[in-house]
Amino acid sequence: MSARPVSLETLYFLCKLTDSVAVRAIMSEMAVREILDRIDNLSEADRALLERKLSERLESSWLKEAAAARQEALRRGLDDDAIDRASDELRYRRRDR
Numbered sequence: 519m520s521a522r523p524v525s526l527e528t529l530y531f532l533c534k535l536t537d538s539v540a541v542r543a544i545m546s547e548m549a550v551r552e553i554l555d556r557i558d559n560l561s562e563a564d565r566a567l568l569e570r571k572l573s574e575r576l577e578s579s580w581l582k583e584a585a586a587a588r589q590e591a592l593r594r595g596l597d598d599d600a601i602d603r604a605s606d607e608l609r610y611r612r613r614d615r
Contacts (some may be wrong), residue, residue: 526549526552
């Protein structure tokens with residue numbers, strides 16, 4: 519007797535119903551496989567568009583994180599000079615040992 523394939527919708531329902539980590543992991547793995555299969559089937563132009571859009575998302579995310587990190591550093595009183603001093607202290611302390 520062979521097992522029937524389970525749809526993503528069924529796995530999603532089971533995940534919600536049981537809140538099982540294993541079910542969520544299986545569902546995630548299947549979703550990733552499906553996405554990768556779809557990417558493999560894209561035309562060259564569509565793949566280039568996808569890569570550009572993903573790159574834009576990554577850059578946008580990085581810029582947001584960098585801005586938040588700068589704000590946190592300023593809140594803590596860290597500026598470029600403080601970072602340079604700390605870096606120099608670590609660098610030269612290691613040479614002295």
